[in-house]
Amino acid sequence: MSKIASVADLSGQNLPGFDATTDYWQAIVTEAELSQSPLPPYAKSYPARLPDGRYLLLPLRGMPTADGSAPDRCVASLIANQASMEVVEQLALHMAQGAGAHDFDVVMGLPTLGLAFAPLVAKQLGHSRYVPLGYSRKYWYRDELSEPVSSITTPGKGKLLYIDPNQLGLIAGKRVLVVDDAVSSGTTMVSGLKLLERCGAEVAAIAVAMRQGTQWQQKLVRADGSTIPVVAAYDCPRMERRADGWWPESP
Numbered sequence: 600m601s602k603i604a605s606v607a608d609l610s611g612q613n614l615p616g617f618d619a620t621t622d623y624w625q626a627i628v629t630e631a632e633l634s635q636s637p638l639p640p641y642a643k644s645y646p647a648r649l650p651d652g653r654y655l656l657l658p659l660r661g662m663p664t665a666d667g668s669a670p671d672r673c674v675a676s677l678i679a680n681q682a683s684m685e686v687v688e689q690l691a692l693h694m695a696q697g698a699g700a701h702d703f704d705v706v707m708g709l710p711t712l713g714l715a716f717a718p719l720v721a722k723q724l725g726h727s728r729y730v731p732l733g734y735s736r737k738y739w740y741r742d743e744l745s746e747p748v749s750s751i752t753t754p755g756k757g758k759l760l761y762i763d764p765n766q767l768g769l770i771a772g773k774r775v776l777v778v779d780d781a782v783s784s785g786t787t788m789v790s791g792l793k794l795l796e797r798c799g800a801e802v803a804a805i806a807v808a809m810r811q812g813t814q815w816q817q818k819l820v821r822a823d824g825s826t827i828p829v830v831a832a833y834d835c836p837r838m839e840r841r842a843d844g845w846w847p848e849s850p
């Protein structure tokens with residue numbers, strides 16, 4: 600394999616108008632320390648307001664267009680395994696504070712980035728373990744314990760969500776708190792919920808760091824029509840381009 604000429608060749612390669620994400624997600628700041636107004640229009644980043652009144656600055660990412668033209672829609676991004684441990688811990692603390700109001704037996708984490716939060720949320724809530732789902736199929740896994748999945752950031756087909764059959768006994772007949780990093784279109788969470796149901800478990804609530812937009816709302820309901828509570832460290836809108844910058848999408 601040929602070696603890359605330099606780090607600069609490959610790092611920070613972004614759509615024009617969007618920041619490299621290298622320096623993002625490293626600190627939570629007060630409003631006074633924020634490098635921009637918390638209000639729109641936004642240029643390169645979105646300040647997500649946390650329940651304690653502080654902010655986490657998130658980079659804006661353009662949504663790909665079919666013809667490769669400049670994006671007119673974007674979202675604010677959180678990549679938890681590139682964040683500082685302090686940021687992840689703080690977000691998990693807010694998730695646990697929200698989830699603590701609900702009644703459940705077990706914490707379950709969705710891969711990949713939900714697993715950055717699930718153990719921390721579980722520990723905060725006094726649990727000694729949690730149940731991870733995964734995307735890789737170990738040889739003892741079973742096809743009937745899998746569910747197809749796609750998401751806003753990974754829309755391709757072919758990805759499957761698995762539970763290790765050895766973990767089934769931990770969730771069958773239990774009320775489960777499902778943890779992920781983000782919910783946006785809601786399709787990943789729906790796959791997780793289908794797998795839970797197949798395992799004979801009941802979803803009690805969902806905890807995420809980021810609730811993005813509102814598309815997920817109509818999908819996250821139980822078979823009886825009741826709404827599944829979704830707690831979050833913060834909300835952020837999907838955004839549209841206007842002449843003066845990025846604004847929350849019109850409803």
Ligand SMILES: O=P(O)(O)OC[C@H]1O[C@H](OP(=O)(O)OP(=O)(O)O)[C@H](O)[C@@H]1O
Nearest residue numbers: 710711712750751752753783784785787
């Ligand atoms: O509500 P949705 O539109 O489904 O989007 C949310 C999901 O998208 C991201 O995962 P991704 O599929 O990129 O995989 P990863 O967790 O392995 O990074 C994120 O981690 C959520 O699981």
